[in-house]
Amino acid sequence: MSIVETEQVMVVATAVFHQCGHFQGFSADMDRYLKVLLDPTHTSYRPRDEMESDPSFKQLIPYCIFRHTADDGTVSIYQYTRGKGQGESRLHSKRSIGIGGHISTLDAGEDSPYDQGMQRELEEEVKIETPFEQNCVGLINDDETEVGKVHLGVVHIFDVQTQNVHSNEDDILEDGFVPISDLLADTGRFETWSQICLNSGLFS
Template sequence: MDEKILCIKSDILFKDGKWSGFLSKDKEKYLTLLRENSEFRVRRELERDPSYKQIIAQVILRYKDKYYLHKQVKKNEERLNSLCPLPLGGHIEEIDLVEGEDIFEHALDRELNEEADVGSKIVKREYLGLVYIEDDNVVNHVHLGLVYVYDLDGMDIHVKEEGLEDIGFVSLDYLKTNIERLTYWSRIIIFHL
């Protein structure tokens, strides 16, 4: 059976005008728009279809003034290899539809649990906004990032998913100094932390 993922029609997302970059203004309005207008569609049909944006749940882990960073070395995602993403996360799936739970937070928690062992406690969750890049890169053009920050009470985290490697907790200055090593979304997000 084909995997279905959550997406939104581009026309609906951009009904008030097209934007590119990080959106924090009116973030609650856009969160409501996603809740009310997103739908599940077959993933393989969406991979090169810019008329839909695949919604990617993204969580940044922070301890005090340090941010958790890891490296992708997945063989099946050559488009992203060797770049370091600041967030952990992925597609929102049908299994994230759980009665009485927020679909986005469920997806964030599921993705975090799949990708990492987090021994530290989450003490605060904050929705930052959305990230989207309008360019010729096919990966950027079909994905929309839903970005959250989780504050932790310690630095006990290690990636467990194959193809990911820990770098550890780093400062915002480190991220800005090494911006060329970051994924495209991460390069935008760091200026909104």
């Protein structure tokens, strides 16, 4: 009988996050958090199945949002529905504006495991067939949901020249760019992290 290798994901102790300053929702104060949270002396790799139910650790997750601004100033955001084959079962069938996933030991040999992991997740999940500019804009923390208690999101906005971003896997469904005004009128269908980003003022 074969033994399935357990995925080891990057985490930081929740106590370290609290020492930097606990917040609920969105924070644009990256300088306060990222240098500490991504310091190799504070990160470790632990079994994902254990970390999903252990709020003493936060799994660090890149959360990449694709934004397109038309010539007339209309802002649209890439969004999709999470299929049942995606890793986090508690988010299945939810709408989302974020692409990304766990940093794992697959990325551990690189100079920047976080950057390498983000790039790997993007290549797995979407096809980006347009020039873009990328900026890290803040963090998401949500201790009001069971999923949020064990994850910490790092928000990256990709400003794309065209809307040529498409699903690269079967479980990213009903994808495409939608005007931000339409998304703001229908936030209840989205996962909590997407709601936090949409309501944060990032796109106003």
